[in-house]
Amino acid sequence: MEILLGSPRGFCAGVVRAIDIVEIALRKYGAPVYVRHEIVHNQVVVEDLKKRGAIFVEELSEVPDSSLVIFSAHGVSPSVQKEADMRNLSVIDATCPLVTKVHSESKRFSEKGYTILLVGHKNHPEIVGTYGEAPEQTIVIENKKDAYDVQVPDPTKVVILTQTTLSVSDTQEIADILVKKFPSVLLRNDICYATSNRQETARELAQNCDIVLVIGAKNSSNCNRLKDVIESLGVPSQLLMDPKELDLSKINNFKKVGIISGASTPESLVSSVVEAIGYDRIITREIIQEDISFSLPRELRESKP
Numbered sequence: 001m002e003i004l005l006g007s008p009r010g011f012c013a014g015v016v017r018a019i020d021i022v023e024i025a026l027r028k029y030g031a032p033v034y035v036r037h038e039i040v041h042n043q044v045v046v047e048d049l050k051k052r053g054a055i056f057v058e059e060l061s062e063v064p065d066s067s068l069v070i071f072s073a074h075g076v077s078p079s080v081q082k083e084a085d086m087r088n089l090s091v092i093d094a095t096c097p098l099v100t101k102v103h104s105e106s107k108r109f110s111e112k113g114y115t116i117l118l119v120g121h122k123n124h125p126e127i128v129g130t131y132g133e134a135p136e137q138t139i140v141i142e143n144k145k146d147a148y149d150v151q152v153p154d155p156t157k158v159v160i161l162t163q164t165t166l167s168v169s170d171t172q173e174i175a176d177i178l179v180k181k182f183p184s185v186l187l188r189n190d191i192c193y194a195t196s197n198r199q200e201t202a203r204e205l206a207q208n209c210d211i212v213l214v215i216g217a218k219n220s221s222n223c224n225r226l227k228d229v230i231e232s233l234g235v236p237s238q239l240l241m242d243p244k245e246l247d248l249s250k251i252n253n254f255k256k257v258g259i260i261s262g263a264s265t266p267e268s269l270v271s272s273v274v275e276a277i278g279y280d281r282i283i284t285r286e287i288i289q290e291d292i293s294f295s296l297p298r299e300l301r302e303s304k305p
């Protein structure tokens, strides 16, 4: 059996930055450090940080007064920041700069009186946060039906923003419907570099393998989209976190097995799956080189070892 290991895979610059922020905050300020929502969508990362003194909460009401709280990479709505200010909490914002960019776009266009068609998953924390920038002027579009049905007060003042971790092809289909419906709509492509690069890699693996495994968490949007891309090409796929989830007798029937991981998946999980499968030959298929990093928040910069 041959394993084709996709590259780029695993941690993106936003995830590296978010994890660094929690680790440095723990070193600099000591435990406990509160983190609102899973810092990134991966339970192995979360459990590791818990052991070092991070306490994960879903709401600020769970954070004691005057404590330090870190906002996750997915971003928060301005109402959460306001609540933190009122509660006198010290905040370190680990929102990915590429998510912050979408928040800024939302703010800018809403101030100019635009209706924002926000393409994404209603309950995903990133969409909840971006929606909160201008709730009266934002309509979430989850699928093609929503795109066909949507009505806006002024069709000449409409902008499309998107979640950063969507399927590139599905989003294009939704955007095409909206552009046809509102010809003067402004279209921002907010799908991030890491999401599109990993989807491109997944596509390449699907075209060259009998099955492609996606390593990552079931609640990770970008891992789920990788699986969608692979299956849309008629190739079987499985999203898994742990080699125990593998049916090895089934996997051993395939001659070429592709492996990729999502932007929040540690490389150790990929290695454990590769090891569990065993192989005759392993080849890395690199589609694009990534060389992106984001700077830390000012208050933590000098503390990085």
Ligand code: SF4
Pocket: 012, 013, 014, 015, 073, 096, 097, 098, 099, 164, 165, 192, 193, 194, 195, 222, 263
């Ligand atoms: S997936 Fe994209 S938007 Fe999300 S943290 Fe990574 S770089 Fe940022």
